[in-house]
Amino acid sequence: MVTKRAFPSGRFPDFIAGLLKAIGCHHNVVAGWLCLYIYARVRRIEARVNNLLEQLRAGTYRAPRQRIRNPDAPRKEFPKPDPRAWVFPNIASMVPADARKPGGRFGWVTRLLHDPTRPGAHIHTGPASAGFLQMILQQDAEIQEFAKTCPALARQLRPLYHMLGLKPPEYLKLPPRPRKPRPKKEPRPKRETFVPYKYAMRTGPIFGERLRRFGKKTSKW
Numbered sequence: 001m002v003t004k005r006a007f008p009s010g011r012f013p014d015f016i017a018g019l020l021k022a023i024g025c026h027h028n029v030v031a032g033w034l035c036l037y038i039y040a041r042v043r044r045i046e047a048r049v050n051n052l053l054e055q056l057r058a059g060t061y062r063a064p065r066q067r068i069r070n071p072d073a074p075r076k077e078f079p080k081p082d083p084r085a086w087v088f089p090n091i092a093s094m095v096p097a098d099a100r101k102p103g104g105r106f107g108w109v110t111r112l113l114h115d116p117t118r119p120g121a122h123i124h125t126g127p128a129s130a131g132f133l134q135m136i137l138q139q140d141a142e143i144q145e146f147a148k149t150c151p152a153l154a155r156q157l158r159p160l161y162h163m164l165g166l167k168p169p170e171y172l173k174l175p176p177r178p179r180k181p182r183p184k185k186e187p188r189p190k191r192e193t194f195v196p197y198k199y200a201m202r203t204g205p206i207f208g209e210r211l212r213r214f215g216k217k218t219s220k221w
Helices: 012-025 032-058 108-112 126-139 141-149 151-164 207-214
Strands: none
Touching: 012 032, 012 126, 032 108, 032 141, 032 151, 108 126, 108 151, 126 141, 126 151, 141 151
16 A cells, blocks of 8 residues: 655745755846846745744734725825835845836746756756745645635735746635626617608609600610
8 A cells, every 4th residue: 555645844945945046047048137136036035934934833923904994084195106116225236227127927037047048957947946836835735724824925925926937726816806886877768760751651663664654675676
């Protein structure tokens, strides 16, 4: 009888280490400032996920209070957003002034951390990290249980799925937003029936009757 081994929990740091190695291996393919941005963003996600996991394991996590919006409150005027707010302060001097924020397309990190000219040259790549993350979040029972009960943890894991081009499992998906009911349209008024004049109802003589009346021949023979 073959006994099925349980997947060991706590492999998330190994995934982060492999992804950071993939960033370092592809420095000759990806721009330097872009490597620094991906590195800083992955490190920030790692710190938040590790902090949440420590609190959940120790039982000290407290969910934030739900915000209740007051519809009668006056609307606040926010200042104009900074176009370089996405740049981390520690790498701001290395990011070009005309650089645009990366991360709009699905799976953008996986496409960057892959050298098509030298396939198989590196062990750590974007597709390999994506497969490792998929295996962890599908077989690690601890993370699955914590992500189902802690929306903050699921919120931190979803950007990794978007960066690596993975379809998130059911327990990480956002619940569908309630749709506002559409206002009922007023029924259209009935069109008035058009009654033509009497002379318009009269049909003219057919073609043969016209020829007979005016004495015209139907054929020249």
